[in-house]
Amino acid sequence: MDGFKRKITGSLQAQLSFWLSAVILAAAVGGGFFSFRGALHEANEFQDDQLRQIAGLMQQQAPHTGLLITQVTEQSEDPESQVIVQVLAPGENRLRLLDEDVSLSPGLPEGVQPLSGQRYTWRIFIRHLPDGARLVVSQRTDVRDELANSSAWRTVFPFAALIPVLILLINVVVRTMLKPVKQLSNELDKRRDIDLSALDDRDVPVEILPFTASINALLLRVKRSMDMQKRFVADAAHELRSPLTALTLQADNIRKIELPAAAQERVLDLRHGLQRMRALLEQLLVMARSQETVAHPVSTIAMEDVFKQVLEDLMPSAEAKSIDVEVDSERSAIFTGQLFDALMLIKNLADNAIRYTPAGGRLFLRARQEGRVLVVQVEDSGPGIPEHEMERIFDPFYRILGNGESGSGLGLAIVKTLADRNNASLAFVNRKTDSGAHAGLSVTVKFRL
The missing domain is CATH 3.30.565.10 (Histidine kinase-like ATPase, C-terminal domain)
Structure with missing residues (x-):
């Protein structure tokens, strides 16, 4: 976990990908939740309208008191077809629902409302007929809920499928947008030590331009400083060649004079020292030229x-x-x-x-x-x-x-x-x-x- 935190805090690309993915995930979860709730509500409303429509059709047929239509479905049939229609005589409160009977309260108003039985919970629609009878259309709530949930989940599935695709696309887009910055980094890594030319920032995003401009300005200052040092070494070595040559000639002239053996030995050591110094100056001049960036x-x-x-x-x-x-x-x-x-x-x-x-x-x-x-x-x-x-x-x-x-x-x-x-x-x-x-x-x- 600590390594993941370090990667997130240390990488701009990782931060952009992480936070954009988090925002999309939060938006998708929120949108999916409200979409689920809305679809569930619409599905329940639709099924309530079906109960009302069935009641309206049955009322047009002038049903007689005691009518009971119980459609018991086979296992191979859809449970959504389990709708029960019953006409209760005035004062009758016994509602027959498949394999159980449920008592209705005499004061139940018209409309859709829930009803609890011993085995199931029902959704019923009550309509009062002109002769005082009551037309009741019933349906099990678990069947209704299954249909409503199935419909609601179908609206959420596109969100669930779209989230990983969007997160993947975000990572690809962020990586592509930051590719010029990575190319600049690779260019710097591949450069030789003596290459202090300015970075090519033509394809760099506007937000990164101030940074690349500062790097180019720094490279220019370093190049000027190094050029000054190289010129100083080259000029110093060049200026020292003349006095060294003169000293070497003086040492050669001294050797021509008759001197004691000890003095001749010291002069010979002096001449060897001058030769080594001359060789060093020649090497310094070669080093300065080898470091030139001029083509x-x-x-x-x-x-x-x-x-x-x-x-x-x-x-x-x-x-x-x-x-x-x-x-x-x-x-x-x-x-x-x-x-x-x-x-x-x-x-x-x-x-x-x-x-x-x-x-x-x-x-x-x-x-x-x-x-x-x-x-x-x-x-x-x-x-x-x-x-x-x-x-x-x-x-x-x-x-x-x-x-x-x-x-x-x-x-x-x-x-x-x-x-x-x-x-x-x-x-x-x-x-x-x-x-x-x-x-x-x-x-x-x-x-x-």
Whole structure:
């Protein structure tokens, strides 16, 4: 019961359906009650008129005193035919009714009135004849009530049959009227995190428009705020490139001077720190661009060419660690989208693989077409990623401790952002040998064309 109450109070559709159904049910019950009472009254009046008509017909026949017409019906006949006509002589009060006799009061007026017998209750019509005799037409009340109730219930049955139909129609109508609101909700649920465009409220009811307008205004404010943050990060990273370049040149110039070994070591550490900071700025610029919502030109390029451009930048790092790079790309493997996205996504995955693969390891770049899905795989022979760290690998600036490698912690965050922008899926799986030892990391990217 508590769950039902929560559903009613928490859902506008449930409230509308419940209260409209309750109103219709109450109206139908009230209407059915008054219809039943009215039909019952009309049926009784009709049967009373029948008694009057029978009495009028018998009076026209000038019945003699002592006349008794008792129509005893068989079991196969309708009980409504059990009507008894009797003419009582003046002063006679003994009324014979089937298998019982009932005494009439001498002062009974003309008209329809009830009469109680030992076995049954009767409805009688009395008419005084000119000679002082009394013409009495009788009928059992249980027979009359059965006929009246049957007639009254027939008027109520349409209400009873119509109630569930109306309740069902109300639920269908309410669900249909609120369908645009549900569609808006589904649209919001299916949106990517970076999609802050306004809701399409053209088919939304007028009563919901203020709400959707407020949501659109909120989305616009959030979009402006995020754009300001992105521009700030991009501008800050861009502005810092020049002084970092100058500092790097100064560090190179200092190395040319004859300095003590300890000083040369400190200068070398300074230069490495500047290189890491420069790499971080480059990653920040890539992150800012990957989060842009501006549409860029769409390109169609073979994945073999994408791998070639990526390796042009990364081969020096791979050769420095004697890493064997293997490329396997089908000629039908074609990427359609923003070239920047494909290059940066594969580059960051390959850069991570080279960075964390031990010297003398291997790197595999594969691409194949499976129907309307482009499957790209980047595999290495490194240590992989601990299972308990998997859920946080896409967090910006998050790095796995104890790996001994330098980095910004933005590589996989950029990969996730670019994959989401291209409706691509990512799967990270630790490869293992038959003996269960770690054999490296396999990353699968699926682009749906």
